[in-house]
Amino acid sequence: MNFNDLNISDEIKKAIEDMGFTKLTPIQNNAIPEILKGKDIIGQAQTGSGKTLAFAIPIIEKIFIPDKSPQAIILCPTRELSMQVASEIEKIGSKIKKFKVLAVYGGQPIGKQTRVLKKGVHVVVGTPGRVIDHIQRGNLDLIGVESVVLDEADEMLEMGFREDIETILEKTPSQRQTLLFSATIPSEVRKIALTYQKNPEFIKIANKKKTVPKITQYSFKCDIKNKFIGLTKLIEAYDVKLALIFCNTKKSVDYVAKHLKKHDFKVDSLHGDMTQQTRDKVMNKFKNGNIKILVATDVAARGLDIADVEVIINYDVPQNRDDYIHRIGRTARAGKRGYAFTLVSKDELSRFNNIKKQNIGKIVEKEFPTLQEIEEIKIRKILKNANDLVNDGDLSKYLNYLKKEYNNDGLDIAAALLKMLLEN
Known part of the structure; x- marks a missing residue:
């Protein structure tokens, strides 16, 4: 189905077109029509399946702009995901005059969020802890909420937010629409669904391809004491812009x-x-290319969506398959190719083998590159760049200079320049 086939406003259709989307993903195709009918939903889909648009489009379609009190609340496990979801909602509603969305999360001064809430917002996106904080301070009244979304419900419950989620749900009207999205549906998620949803429609999107096909996956066995040295060899050998x-x-x-x-x-x-301020600063440096390597934990990196990450390195083997899928999914975005490397010490081997068994695509075991191989890789890269210049660049000015100053065939001076580049 195309977005133009949906029974939604022209403003939303135009915004989606501007975002570059035309066809619906499976979760969008199955969930949007049901949510538009007012049904409660349990949507099981992996990261990167397009679930944000699946719930955001119907929610924005229902918003009554003259009412400036919150009409929808979306709960997310982390600050980063809250910001990302709010940003997507803002884009989808960009053609609707006076539409307001606000992300609320810890680590940011609460006063700024309070001022925006007092002015009036239609959709609130936030982490459970900060949402409760605003409720207790009297900044956030959920009496007019018609839609509640639990985004990445399994993550929120795993992080210990169950009590907070229940407190928030109990403060919303009983006739609300409750939408639950989760990569997995463990017993804790089922309990929430049974307690707080009304005859929910269960939509499961089979994850036929467990990884992005354009991700080349390698593993490297190593002693724990040599793991860091192996890491530096990989970084040097693959000479990436963003890792x-x-x-x-x-x-x-x-x-x-x-x-x-x-x-x-x-x-x-x-x-x-x-602090959130520090995290925002680091993220901006990474997005702008001022740093080329970002080292992160799983929770801190949830919700990251940076198009040009070329290499993902699992310095520690992740705890389970879902974490592995989430990590390597940070590369090969927007149709680009990417690499995923996993460093496996002896005490991590059993965990890694369990992950490998779970149909996550082909992982090729390799040896760390030797110093000689790293040097050869660097030389090939320099020579390729030089050859590209020969084919595309105007070198006449430099050729004339060399002819005047140098009478040989140029191989020895080329070798000297190559040595200077490598040893600089």
Whole structure:
């Protein structure tokens, strides 16, 4: 189905067209018509399936602009995802005059959020903790809420937000529409659905292709003491513009980032203990290319969507298949190719083998590149760039200079220049 086939306003259709979307994804195709009918939904779909548009389009379609009190609330597990969802909703509603959406999350001054809430917003997107904070302060009244969305419900419950979610749901009208989206449906998610939804329509999108086909996946076995050295070899050998390194703990993130800095790599880190201001600053540096390596934990990186990440490196083997899929899905965005490398120490081997068994695509086991191989890779890259210049660039000015100053065939001076580039 195309978006133009949907029974939605022309303003929303135009905004979606401007965003570059034409055809609906499976979750959108199945969920949007049912949500437009007013049904409660349980949508099971993986990261990157297009679920934000699946719930955002029907929610915006229902908004009554003259009423400036919140008519929809969307709960997300992290600040980053809250910001991303709010941004998508803002784009979808960009053609609707006076439509307002606000993201509320911890780590940002509460006063600024309070002022915007007092002026009036139609949709609130936020983390459960900060939403409750605003409710308790009297900044947020949910009496007019018609739609509640639990986005990445499994993540929220895993992070201990069950009590907060229930408190928020109990403060919304009983006749509300409740939409639940989750990559997995464990028992905790089922309990929430049974308690707070009315005859929900269950929509499951089969994840036939567990990974993006354009991701080349490699694993590298190593001793724990040699893991960092192996990491630096991979970074040098693949000479990437943007790389994202995943660690399982804050301690591991700090260790990797600190030692990469000592090796003069342009690197920064991202984990849950940082203030929101610091995290925003780091993200902007990564998006702008001011740093080329970002070291992060799973929770801190949830919701990241950066188009040009070329390489994902699992410095620590993730805890399960879903975390692995989520991590490697940060590369090969927008149809581009990408690499996913996993460093596997002996005590992680059993966990890694369990992940490999679960149909996640082909992972080729490789050896770390030797110093000689790294040098050869660098030389080939320099020569390729030079050859591209020969084919595309105007070199006459430089050729004339060399002819005047140098009478040989040029191979020895080319070799000297190559040596200078490699050893600089």
